[in-house]
Amino acid sequence: MNPFLTRRASRAIHVGSIAVGGDAPVSVQSMTCTPTADVGATAAQINALAEAGCDIVRVAVPDIEAAKAIAAIKKQVTLPLIADIHFDYRLAIAAVKAGADGLRINPGNIGGDKKVRQVAACANDHAVPIRIGVNAGSLEKDLVRCHGATAEAMVESALRQIQRLESLGFDRIKVSLKASDVGRTVAAYRLLAERSDVPLHLGVTEAGGLFGGIVKSALGIGMLLAEGIGDTIRVSLTRDPVEEVRVGHEILKALGIRRRGPEFISCPTCGRCQIAVQQIAAQVEEALWKRPLPITVAVMGCAVNGPGEAKEADVGIAGGQGKGILFKKGRVVKTVEEKDLVRELLAAVEELAAEKQAPGTPERIRKIATRSTRGTRKNVASTHRQRRGKEIRSNNGSSG
Numbered sequence: 001m002n003p004f005l006t007r008r009a010s011r012a013i014h015v016g017s018i019a020v021g022g023d024a025p026v027s028v029q030s031m032t033c034t035p036t037a038d039v040g041a042t043a044a045q046i047n048a049l050a051e052a053g054c055d056i057v058r059v060a061v062p063d064i065e066a067a068k069a070i071a072a073i074k075k076q077v078t079l080p081l082i083a084d085i086h087f088d089y090r091l092a093i094a095a096v097k098a099g100a101d102g103l104r105i106n107p108g109n110i111g112g113d114k115k116v117r118q119v120a121a122c123a124n125d126h127a128v129p130i131r132i133g134v135n136a137g138s139l140e141k142d143l144v145r146c147h148g149a150t151a152e153a154m155v156e157s158a159l160r161q162i163q164r165l166e167s168l169g170f171d172r173i174k175v176s177l178k179a180s181d182v183g184r185t186v187a188a189y190r191l192l193a194e195r196s197d198v199p200l201h202l203g204v205t206e207a208g209g210l211f212g213g214i215v216k217s218a219l220g221i222g223m224l225l226a227e228g229i230g231d232t233i234r235v236s237l238t239r240d241p242v243e244e245v246r247v248g249h250e251i252l253k254a255l256g257i258r259r260r261g262p263e264f265i266s267c268p269t270c271g272r273c274q275i276a277v278q279q280i281a282a283q284v285e286e287a288l289w290k291r292p293l294p295i296t297v298a299v300m301g302c303a304v305n306g307p308g309e310a311k312e313a314d315v316g317i318a319g320g321q322g323k324g325i326l327f328k329k330g331r332v333v334k335t336v337e338e339k340d341l342v343r344e345l346l347a348a349v350e351e352l353a354a355e356k357q358a359p360g361t362p363e364r365i366r367k368i369a370t371r372s373t374r375g376t377r378k379n380v381a382s383t384h385r386q387r388r389g390k391e392i393r394s395n396n397g398s399s400g
């Protein structure tokens with residue numbers, strides 16, 4: 001049993017068609033970096049994110065043009081949209097009226113009770129959730145005076161806002177507690193997870209460029225997910241947001257929490273290597289990573305250890321002198337010239353996909369891959385319950 005499948009009990013909400021919390025699979029989010037008022041560019045980026053496996057997209061709403069653009073964007077995309085609002089509660093109301101499927105507001109800057117009441121009433125009328133997005137860099141002044149910009153202050157801020165919304169009869173709430181360092185982020189989520197059942201949106205904010213950002217996100221998000229904390233995730237990278245989605249799915253895949261797309265195995269190479277493993281592996285991964293195929297693909301440098309080391313792979317290649325062998329489930333199928341290895345491997349993947357999902361249409365593959373992720377919250381390890389000493393959900397199922 002995978003111990004990482006034990007999930008903290010959280011209340012279920014919906015962002016458009018996507019369930020968050022409860023028994024739902026951990027969803028992957030990203031945020032567009034186009035001007036939201038540029039409908040064509042924003043819709044194109046959202047659709048690229050959808051192709052990469054994004055479940056929910058957030059768009060910045062800095063002005064009324066951006067809020068109104070949501071209506072036109074929604075006509076060109078299928079993913080649920082969350083409007084990201086700072087400072088002006090009227091933009092939140094305009095975004096919901098334009099069709100936003102959720103709101104993200106910052107409690108430190110959205111305004112007083114009267115304004116929050118109007119936003120909550122509008123969100124209630126349209127049945128959309130609100131994410132309370134606490135950020136260590138913009139906490140309420142009184143909390144910073146009392147606690148400093150600490151995990152405790154972040155949690156106090158979140159609890160204050162949860163109570164504020166709940167006192168208005170609004171409970172479609174999720175919360176994020178983001179800091180730019182892993183330690184504070186993890187500490188804050190752990191504290192809030194003990195004190196509330198709201199679904200948690202995980203992320204390490206302003207995590208940085210590709211390498212630093214991936215490491216910080218994998219550590220911060222990964223540590224929390226491994227403890228059963230987290231209902232939806234967003235990896236923050238100073239890159240194309242499509243890369244954020246890719247990394248998000250890799251984190252879930254590495255923990256065995258949710259699988260989308262092939263799993264890649266490739267050897268680090270050594271003195272026995274007789275083919276261009278780095279280039280071949282990169283080409284294979286680039287060709288396949290967006291495909292929702294539930295298979296494992298291996299690229300190994302030599303035939304001495306390759307098939308054996310990768311025997312769990314569904315399909316793979318292992319290098320020889322100017323050639324390579326194609327293998328399935330650790331068994332050799334045929335020998336192939338090095339120049340043809342990528343093509344032959346990809347053809348074998350397609351064959352396997354067709355065998356697994358006959359008749360093998362992309363839509364059918366998508367449905368099967370999606371189905372394989374359901375129930376990711378349905379295994380519960382009693383050891384975790386003992387370790388965490390708190391209420392957890394207990395179901396049956398597998399990660400697929």
Ligand code: SF4
Pocket residue numbers: 267268269270271272273274300301302303304305306309
């Ligand atoms: Fe070296 Fe072969 Fe192992 Fe690759 S598969 S690391 S080339 S022994």
